[in-house]
Amino acid sequence: MDTQDQHGRTAAPKTTAPRRPRGRLRIALAGGAAAFTLTAGLATPLNPAPQQAEAKAGDGKKVLTVAVAQSVDSLSPFLAQRLLSTSIHRLTYEYLTNYDAENNKAIPGFATSWKPSADKLTWTYTIRGDSKWSDGKQATADDAAWTFNKVMSKEGTATSNSNFVTNFKKVTAPSPTKLVIELKKPQATMAALDVPIVPKHVWEKVDDISKFNNDKMPVVGNGPFVLTDYKTDQYVKLKANKDFWRGTPKFDELVFKTYKDQDAAVSALRKGEVSFVAGQPALTPAQAASLKNEKNIKVNEGPGRRFFALATNPGARTLDGKKFGDGNPALLDKKVRQALFLSVDRKAIVDKVFQGHAVEGAGYIPPRFSDYAWKPSADQELTYDPKRAAKLLDEAGYKKNGDGKRVGKDGKPLDFRILCHATDPNDKAVGKYLKEWWGDLGIGLKVDCLDDVSVPWYAGEYDLAFDGWSVNPDPDFVLGIHTCAALPKKAKESAATDNFICDKKYDDLYAKQLAEYDPAKRADIVKQMESWLYDSGYMNVLAYPNAVEAYRTDQIKSITTMPKAAGNIYGQDGYWSWWSAVPAEGKSSSKDGSSTGVIIGIAAAAVVLVGGGALFALRRRSTAEDRE
Amino acid sequence: MTADSNPALLDTEGPLGPGADGDPAAAGLPSARGPRARDTRAYLLYVAGKIGGAVVSLFAVLVTSFFLFRLIPGDPVKQMTGGKRVSAEQLAAMRKEFGLDKSVMAQFLDYTGNVLTGDFGTSYQFHAPVMDKITEALPATLLLTGTAYVLYTLIGIWLGTRTAWRNGKLGDRFNTGLALTLYSVPSFWLGLLLIITFAVGIGPIPGMFPTGGLESGGETGIAYVLDVAHHMVLPVITLVAVGYAQTLLVMRSSLLDEMGSDYLTTARAKGLRDDLVRRRHAVPNALLPTVTLMFVNLGTVVAGAILVETVFSWPGLGGLFYSALSVPDLPLVQGLFFVFSTAVILMNTLADVIYPLLDPRVGR
Numbered sequence: 001m002d003t004q005d006q007h008g009r010t011a012a013p014k015t016t017a018p019r020r021p022r023g024r025l026r027i028a029l030a031g032g033a034a035a036f037t038l039t040a041g042l043a044t045p046l047n048p049a050p051q052q053a054e055a056k057a058g059d060g061k062k063v064l065t066v067a068v069a070q071s072v073d074s075l076s077p078f079l080a081q082r083l084l085s086t087s088i089h090r091l092t093y094e095y096l097t098n099y100d101a102e103n104n105k106a107i108p109g110f111a112t113s114w115k116p117s118a119d120k121l122t123w124t125y126t127i128r129g130d131s132k133w134s135d136g137k138q139a140t141a142d143d144a145a146w147t148f149n150k151v152m153s154k155e156g157t158a159t160s161n162s163n164f165v166t167n168f169k170k171v172t173a174p175s176p177t178k179l180v181i182e183l184k185k186p187q188a189t190m191a192a193l194d195v196p197i198v199p200k201h202v203w204e205k206v207d208d209i210s211k212f213n214n215d216k217m218p219v220v221g222n223g224p225f226v227l228t229d230y231k232t233d234q235y236v237k238l239k240a241n242k243d244f245w246r247g248t249p250k251f252d253e254l255v256f257k258t259y260k261d262q263d264a265a266v267s268a269l270r271k272g273e274v275s276f277v278a279g280q281p282a283l284t285p286a287q288a289a290s291l292k293n294e295k296n297i298k299v300n301e302g303p304g305r306r307f308f309a310l311a312t313n314p315g316a317r318t319l320d321g322k323k324f325g326d327g328n329p330a331l332l333d334k335k336v337r338q339a340l341f342l343s344v345d346r347k348a349i350v351d352k353v354f355q356g357h358a359v360e361g362a363g364y365i366p367p368r369f370s371d372y373a374w375k376p377s378a379d380q381e382l383t384y385d386p387k388r389a390a391k392l393l394d395e396a397g398y399k400k401n402g403d404g405k406r407v408g409k410d411g412k413p414l415d416f417r418i419l420c421h422a423t424d425p426n427d428k429a430v431g432k433y434l435k436e437w438w439g440d441l442g443i444g445l446k447v448d449c450l451d452d453v454s455v456p457w458y459a460g461e462y463d464l465a466f467d468g469w470s471v472n473p474d475p476d477f478v479l480g481i482h483t484c485a486a487l488p489k490k491a492k493e494s495a496a497t498d499n500f501i502c503d504k505k506y507d508d509l510y511a512k513q514l515a516e517y518d519p520a521k522r523a524d525i526v527k528q529m530e531s532w533l534y535d536s537g538y539m540n541v542l543a544y545p546n547a548v549e550a551y552r553t554d555q556i557k558s559i560t561t562m563p564k565a566a567g568n569i570y571g572q573d574g575y576w577s578w579w580s581a582v583p584a585e586g587k588s589s590s591k592d593g594s595s596t597g598v599i600i601g602i603a604a605a606a607v608v609l610v611g612g613g614a615l616f617a618l619r620r621r622s623t624a625e626d627r628e
Numbered sequence: 629m630t631a632d633s634n635p636a637l638l639d640t641e642g643p644l645g646p647g648a649d650g651d652p653a654a655a656g657l658p659s660a661r662g663p664r665a666r667d668t669r670a671y672l673l674y675v676a677g678k679i680g681g682a683v684v685s686l687f688a689v690l691v692t693s694f695f696l697f698r699l700i701p702g703d704p705v706k707q708m709t710g711g712k713r714v715s716a717e718q719l720a721a722m723r724k725e726f727g728l729d730k731s732v733m734a735q736f737l738d739y740t741g742n743v744l745t746g747d748f749g750t751s752y753q754f755h756a757p758v759m760d761k762i763t764e765a766l767p768a769t770l771l772l773t774g775t776a777y778v779l780y781t782l783i784g785i786w787l788g789t790r791t792a793w794r795n796g797k798l799g800d801r802f803n804t805g806l807a808l809t810l811y812s813v814p815s816f817w818l819g820l821l822l823i824i825t826f827a828v829g830i831g832p833i834p835g836m837f838p839t840g841g842l843e844s845g846g847e848t849g850i851a852y853v854l855d856v857a858h859h860m861v862l863p864v865i866t867l868v869a870v871g872y873a874q875t876l877l878v879m880r881s882s883l884l885d886e887m888g889s890d891y892l893t894t895a896r897a898k899g900l901r902d903d904l905v906r907r908r909h910a911v912p913n914a915l916l917p918t919v920t921l922m923f924v925n926l927g928t929v930v931a932g933a934i935l936v937e938t939v940f941s942w943p944g945l946g947g948l949f950y951s952a953l954s955v956p957d958l959p960l961v962q963g964l965f966f967v968f969s970t971a972v973i974l975m976n977t978l979a980d981v982i983y984p985l986l987d988p989r990v991g992r
Contacts, residue, residue: 071951073753210725213755232754232764233943233951235845259840260938260947261816264823268839271828494705494719 092221093196104473106191145173192474278570302568316460324491325460337537342389361541406442415444419465749959758963769944776867784875792883811873819939840941927975
């Protein structure tokens, strides 16, 4: 007890005893009242937070909630770039064709059939007659023609989809069920035009397409779901389209809920607040492991559509052949590139870095796209073989010196830099292994981890880089980024190229596959391109990371993966997962937990309410005393 | 409250004001107008100086925000289209659309001109006016950080007073230690712990609160208000837990400074109760440094709490800033930076302007 307290007590001995506890009580009650304001939500039976995915008791609506990490950039199909936005467009608009969940082959969508003319330059699509816009109007070929023409006109539609139409000459709709596309050159990707078809009668009223975000709800569409509500960085709500030609989805509502933090999203799944969580692009091995033993949760692991690779800088150059950048000239020697790849243990990377959640890399296109996937033959394969690598380096003129370092004929040691994404832990981990493996060979390696690697990359100021792309069912795009045409016009300017590869043989094959309408023949040419890429040593595909995601089995009874046998759920090429998802019957286990929570909350709020009343009474008494 | 209990706080006219003993001004003599008018003039000059300083700071922010964020490496257009098929023509068209094809100086002149007319440009990633995105996210931030601000200020002042009054006792040591510990805890980590414990539930603790977001969606009226309150509990607790220590420590140390003062002994000698001495004499005088801190903190309310907003997926300015930086969405980053800085500058200026009214020694 300090002097002040004593002083106080002597000054007013009669009033001290009852006053001190009262002061404490008052403060406790004040704190309680503040807490009450915050916890008030608990006291309500309307408390709607948990179990959104569970059937709501009142209206019996089945809601499927998906945790997503991305923001929606735009709800306009002419502007959207991000996976979440384009996935929403897959669900709300029909595309001319869709991809079979079994085998990725093109199947009818908005068009029921399609065929090229004899000269391969005119494609005719038959448009289905049983597709209606959600405002009741019939969807016709005229809508498709209007959409394609709008993209081709480039009036503020430069952001999205215009790459599909660069080779288009003319698009017309001679009848409501007939769409005709004329081409400048033959194009094998005519059944893979991933362009959402919008309703002409709605969109032709838009003043400036480049500024219209399509966010007036509900949005008129003809896909399996209708977009009904959207709040930035909170949620996107879609309701099942009862008139969808392929059949109504089983869930009444689909909600994409934003979780900026992946661990928070996993917690929400564990609690049952969301039915599904996908990774960015995969759940971490730790998250997957922790969810695997949870009751009512299934961790789904499917072959990924991405490849994880090492790319070398083959000498940055512009479209007209002007060289720039500072790539190590030693890498212009194929033997050096191959030696580097012979000293990379892909199996160790899959086991140690990806902890088994990946498949060992080989060809450029992941095995999930079985038509185009390619594997090197036994004699072509560059397996882990440090001895052969050392021999190749010796042959290339980089012998070991007394210190165990590889030195070129000019006396310079063989040192490389590798660009790594600071945000990707896999890059960093593999970087450490490379340092060790290549160090054993006598090669120095500096791992440059940057938040944004695009600046040195486009400036050609790197020797090697961690590279990775998502591959579509049609491989045209990822093959196209290695053609000479993709090189930048000016030095350091960003362009469509991935890492400055430009080779005549590869380019000829690329042109040939694009003009080849026979699927088997085209696949054969694509594999020849992959074989060339592999031999060149420019691209070393280390692994195909798996798609690791999880969902609640007490909320989702069944769901279609793509490929159907063992594939992924989020970010499919069609709408199969959400369209096919079947709600689980019965009560979710986490529901009990939440009702206990609500009961406790009600009790806590009641205590605080009583306390609040007491506080009020005490305050009145206190002021009365002070007045005395 | 009587005037004598806290002359500094209440007598805004200062020692020369009409209430001061022996001042000729109290007698209402004409000559007394001189010093008062001089005081007012001095104060107005002081205020004008502060406002001028604020305007200069705002301009400096405008210039800095433009050039600073251009130092962020990366090509916004390339980032925006990352992972998607884009032709060189498309990239060029996007550069033109966003004015990125112009020289930096030309861009700067465009930018300053537009800002003066209240136009912060169009967000690259959302294809919407920057101000629309900011005004859309602002209420969520004000609600969250504003509530936390009120709570941590009150708790800080109250606990600071209590601990100082019982300086050196177990309660003081415990409270100061706890506050310092919580102050050093990373807010995102504490947020995650709260999510695991009170949102998901551990052992006998049931999951009582939502894991994130501002609302469940689809609620209206009272149900909506309660729903939002329910969503606010954990993020507010996180912000309060890591935030109250600062106020507590400032309040505690300034009250400790006051505790030996003669006026307190006098007050006690008059026979006043201990808690009256504390509440009516010591605390108001010790509040001055805390008031400064309160204004500084009030400025940061707008900037929100980037990490806490991210962990709890709160759709406020903090989360917006995070997503704008990751593109980088330059117009949005600049707009947000300007708004954040303006809030801090305004609040500091306000504190400067009000302070002489609270403590006449300042601004003379």
